[in-house]
Amino acid sequence: MPVNLSAPVAAQLLPVAGVSLGIAEAGIKRANRKDLLVIKLEDEATVAGVFTTNRFCAAPVTIAKEHLATNNSIRALVINTGNANAGTGEQGMAAARTTCTALAKLLGCTPEQVLPYSTGVIMEPLPVDKIVAGMPQAIANLKVDNWYDAAHAIMTTDIVAKAVSKQVRIGGQTITITGISKGSGMIHPNMATMLGYIATDAAIAQPLLQEMVREAANKSFNCITVDGDTSTNDALMLIATGMSGVQITGAECVSMQAVITEVATELAQAIVRDGEGATKFITIQIDGGKDEGECKKIGYAIAHSPLVKTAFFASDPNLGRILAAIGYAGVADLDVTKLKVYLDDVLVAENGGRAMSYQEEDGQRVMQQSDITIRVVLDRGAVDATLWTCDFSYDYVKINASYRS
């Protein structure tokens, strides 16, 4: 069950002027399920995105990158669940192009102005006919006040939908930012995430928007892991419609970036809280590293260790497993006698071993919580990094041993 994660409240999700969303039940994998989302943008909108680095990236990822690179006037995004259209070769590329062409025809734009996204099972042919057949239903459903249903339409093994709205005052005016994401397993984003869509009514030039989405991804989606598997379909998209009339330039970039990163971080953390089989939400904070690379190496070694994750599932302070993970993280000159390990406020290890002050009952107390912070103080430099992950339970195995059925 999701860890301290509430379902979004429809009334709290703010429309973003210039963005309308329409959903359909296209029967892609099974009937009577919202599985198709069309996002329509007004003419002035700019769009930027970051995508998976997986070499087996999905056909829609390749097409979306191509369309984004070749024109500045994206008019629509189309997202299906139930099939990833990854590992599908030339046939998959053709299917993704057909999707764009069909939607472009219905919306009166060119295929290159449409960005396609897919999520679901890998290496099965995309049922493109069902997607095309579902489009009129999605278009008939288009409305600005539809983020709640949109968040539900992109779910796969997610238990709870993920959606966040925030407002910020810039230049005396209110800017709205609303975003949705999905993802629960195959989560170890690398320059992107499963699927995330964030829109604002600010006006942001495309090159700046691209910088902003990259920065937001690096601080949010690129800091989470559920199972260490980097998906073939990851994409985080940032849309700026400009309909508020507020142009973001110069000093305003900083506050705009901050709130975008905040929205992205909440969406990313929601994915971990709803991680497959998760019972614990674990923050891993690595302080005092020489560079971000070594902080993340150590953080991910802890976050990916099945032994650490199962100990947290059991609420068992078998914390030597954390030391083992730090030790094999690949930081060749790490002096383990210098570092300290904390579990929340409890000092667990120092001087290369268990801290003299450490009491099993203190560790036990923290392990009972559903939100826990592991903090490693390296004492080697001035760089910090924070990652988020979850534990590893029977339900993770259950969900993934039966996902296709």
Place this chain on the structure above:
Amino acid sequence: MPVNLSAPVAAQLLPVAGVSLGIAEAGIKRANRKDLLVIKLEDEATVAGVFTTNRFCAAPVTIAKEHLATNNSIRALVINTGNANAGTGEQGMAAARTTCTALAKLLGCTPEQVLPYSTGVIMEPLPVDKIVAGMPQAIANLKVDNWYDAAHAIMTTDIVAKAVSKQVRIGGQTITITGISKGSGMIHPNMATMLGYIATDAAIAQPLLQEMVREAANKSFNCITVDGDTSTNDALMLIATGMSGVQITGAECVSMQAVITEVATELAQAIVRDGEGATKFITIQIDGGKDEGECKKIGYAIAHSPLVKTAFFASDPNLGRILAAIGYAGVADLDVTKLKVYLDDVLVAENGGRAMSYQEEDGQRVMQQSDITIRVVLDRGAVDATLWTCDFSYDYVKINASYRS
């Protein structure tokens, strides 16, 4: 339950002249359990070993490396289970030294002629008094025909003991090689393994012996993974007593190396077959790579993917997960349209997607087996690599959520 792994038969384990083994029930973690092993060597024996690269390596690993480096006349090895003496700081180093000193006194040698090994829980103080108190019992039990009990005395979460004997004719004489190993979880050796001890009655000079153990480890223990966690305590030791009177030099090295690697490979594979919770034994063969590094990167990405491992547990040919793992393995210039993926003899993927000839029922048939080979043909070069791993089951979580109790 172990996958196609039989328990060793006591009568088939051949003594190695010059090596005697004695076990004891020292009550290190709990009573009435074989948990202490002393291996005594005759004067002419040479010893070589490879050890974990984990920065949080255990105190006994540090001491064993130190003793091996500073003298050529190792007289005894002492191994305890129930406590890893890792993450124990200065106190742990002192405990390991006390262990060596106590055994040296009983055997009439110097502490530097003793190599210590520990395995079990990390970051808990070693109960050195119990180990010292158990030594006379182990020494009284010393005999050459004791490999079967020795294999049992070093088990932790292992279900089946691991022991192999082989003989080879060299220079018209018969050479015997017998080895034991232990390990089931925290298995992703890097330059070594959990614990492995191989002895031969051939005479092999120490520098050559060191080369041989490294080569054997690289082809065996360094090619297995259960959970991707590199232990703090890994060690593989190779002992040559010389009691057969056969000196290994020149051309004989090749056949000697081959049989040592064969013994090491059988012991390493036994660890995977007895991997925590394992129900499937999976061989991962990467052919046609540019170098060993990229072959192993791709192999380990597949072997460590919890999504791949749970699909095998479920006997579900959800094989797109293998493509995803290949894609994120970190081979930046990998052309996924060139490679082929086979499940045993079944061609699963080519041209960047599912093979035209692939039928779900063929994949299903192979997935039902308990021994399965995944073969990836990269078509980039002439280098191959083979790894071995197991699946990921409910029992893995169960075992590791309750290991300390």
